[in-house]
Amino acid sequence: ELKVEQNPLFLSMQEGKNYTIYCNYSTTSDRLYWYRQDPGKSLESLFVLLSNGAVKQEGRLMASLDTKARLSTLHITAAVHDLSATYFCAVDISGGSNYKLTFGKGTLLTVNP
Amino acid sequence: NAGVTQTPKFRVLKTGQSMTLLCAQDMNHEYMYWYRQDPGMGLRLIHYSVGEGTTAKGEVPDGYNVSRLKKQNFLLGLESAAPSQTSVYFCASRPLARETQYFGPGTRLLVL
DSSP states (O other), X not given: OOOEEEEOSXXXXXXXXXXXXXXXXXXXXXXXXXXXXXXXXXEEEEEEEOSXXXXXXXXXXXXXXXXXXXXXXEEEOSOOGGGOEEEEEEEEOSTTSSOOEEEOOOEEEEEEO | OOOEEEXXXXXXXXXXXXXXXXXXXXXXXXXXXXXXXXXXXXXXXXXXXSSTTOOEEOSSOTTXXXXXXXXXXXXXXXXXXXXXXXXXXXXXXXXXXXXXXXXXXXXXXXXX
């Protein structure tokens, strides 16, 4: 059974600081996804990582994937209040056949002034 | 394009009642998915479809049925609602050529 664990589950940051969210998974996969969810809203796709060593960046967020360690990181640089949201990682172990995703529990990020 | 839409947005049911949630997408996507989201949990896959006329079970299928008679629609049915099915339900779709799943706005269901 695939397990996807995110750390931390709750993160309170000050504006301007850097931090990293970790996503560990228990079964071999080379497909990992990051989503953002604002309170009461739907999920928005942030990054799709499809190979070992993949790195993607968008604004103050950067995601990376290490398939050998079964680990993905979401790094936040110089946080701003607008980044406050819940961040989910999700893993696909179907090998690209039906693209079923298993989600972590999410990391609730609060950025304080 | 409207993207992925869900009907209704909110519903209150009594235990034992039945209902159907509708997911519609106008992007001609092959794959469609139903998830549920509970407080403190990530999303859990209920059922999914890899094309018109096909459905398959996900992680938590018990108590739910689905149908995909038309490519653009994916219906989720609750035959006899239970309080444990109180949740937010999200539908998602995905095209063949892209990796990203696109999510609908969600349906909040309360079973009393």
